[in-house]
Amino acid sequence: MQIAVLGAGSMGHGIAQVSAMAGHDVVLRDIEAEFVEDGLEGIRENLQGGVDRDKLSEDEMEAALERIEGTTDLAEAVDDADLVVEAVPEDMDLKQEVFAEIEDAASEDTVIASNTSSLSVTEMASALEHPERAVGLHFFNPPHIMDLVEIVIAEQTDERTEAFAVDYVRGLEKEDVVVRDTAGFATSRLGLALGLEAIRMVEQGVASPADIDEGMEIGYGHPMGPLELTDHVGLDVRLHIAEHLREELGERFKPPQSLRRKVRAGNLGKKTGEGYYVWEDGERVGMSGEWGGEE
Numbered sequence: 001m002q003i004a005v006l007g008a009g010s011m012g013h014g015i016a017q018v019s020a021m022a023g024h025d026v027v028l029r030d031i032e033a034e035f036v037e038d039g040l041e042g043i044r045e046n047l048q049g050g051v052d053r054d055k056l057s058e059d060e061m062e063a064a065l066e067r068i069e070g071t072t073d074l075a076e077a078v079d080d081a082d083l084v085v086e087a088v089p090e091d092m093d094l095k096q097e098v099f100a101e102i103e104d105a106a107s108e109d110t111v112i113a114s115n116t117s118s119l120s121v122t123e124m125a126s127a128l129e130h131p132e133r134a135v136g137l138h139f140f141n142p143p144h145i146m147d148l149v150e151i152v153i154a155e156q157t158d159e160r161t162e163a164f165a166v167d168y169v170r171g172l173e174k175e176d177v178v179v180r181d182t183a184g185f186a187t188s189r190l191g192l193a194l195g196l197e198a199i200r201m202v203e204q205g206v207a208s209p210a211d212i213d214e215g216m217e218i219g220y221g222h223p224m225g226p227l228e229l230t231d232h233v234g235l236d237v238r239l240h241i242a243e244h245l246r247e248e249l250g251e252r253f254k255p256p257q258s259l260r261r262k263v264r265a266g267n268l269g270k271k272t273g274e275g276y277y278v279w280e281d282g283e284r285v286g287m288s289g290e291w292g293g294e295e
């Protein structure tokens with residue numbers, strides 16, 4: 001199958017990589033040649049990492065690389081594509097513009113997918129003349145490691161498009177869950193509900209961040225507790241999604257005060273060195289100030 005991936009950033013280059021690994025021919029498109037080159041370099045590094053860890057052979061790496069081309073030309077990318085996956089920044093106007101551009105340049109039965117993590121695919125699809133071919137393919141970061149893809153069914157998505165998306169995801173040897181297009185889909189909504197409640201529990205002094213996280217890790221088998229996960233994702237990102245879900249789904253997603261306070265103070269989690277924990281060189285070294293630092 002011929003696949004175009006638009007946007008060669010964190011997600012786009014990974015989606016191009018897993019598609020090529022599954023045997024598809026891929027064109028990766030970004031708006032500047034240097035972004036395309038960065039994306040291709042990211043793919044080379046990931047694949048080389050796989051070879052170093054004996055996950056794939058040199059030959060498999062070379063074959064995958066040969067199946068991927070880069071371009072800045074939209075028409076060249078989508079012209080022969082059976083599937084176009086957009087992974088451009090999370091902005092509804094931009095996504096709608098990109099959807100309409102794809103439809104102008106692609107053939108009539110090309111499936112048009114968005115990797116959005118929170119926006120309405122139904123709203124994006126409304127920019128198309130044939131919206132029944134739109135679908136959400138929500139990959140997780142990084143796509144070459146994470147096994148799940150949420151397939152998001154917009155109001156307009158028809159059965160052919162849904163079946164196509166399921167086949168594509170299974171062909172990547174990933175697990176699919178099919179969800180209706182609602183705010184936060186299935187994963188972000190549940191993950192955030194847990195994260196916000198954990199933050200409220202910290203605010204109420206129920207237990208320390210480390211004890212709450214350990215409770216979920218050991219008691220419930222979660223690989224990472226909700227507060228550490230919040231630090232990984234970024235407090236700013238979680239606040240933004242909470243505000244969106246509050247607007248769409250109600251007050252139960254109201255962002256807790258400490259989340260707002262920390263974001264205002266620039267304490268955004270692992271990337272800035274402090275969130276609910278303190279981080280040094282990417283390692284968790286203690287809890288944030290009000291918990292005295294000690295775990």
Ligand SMILES: NC(=O)c1ccc[n+]([C@@H]2O[C@H](COP(=O)([O-])OP(=O)(O)OC[C@H]3O[C@@H](n4cnc5c(N)ncnc54)[C@H](O)[C@@H]3O)[C@@H](O)[C@H]2O)c1
Nearest residue numbers: 006007008009010011030031087088089090115116117141
């Ligand atoms: N980063 C994550 O953890 C994550 C996880 C799941 C889904 N997503 C979603 O994936 C999408 C992309 O996120 P990202 O983190 O890869 O962003 P990013 O900023 O790393 O990459 C976006 C890329 O798109 C390019 N771009 C901008 N306009 C374009 C256009 N018109 N055509 C082609 N390329 C264009 C940019 O130059 C940039 O290289 C967003 O919708 C985001 O919500 C992100």
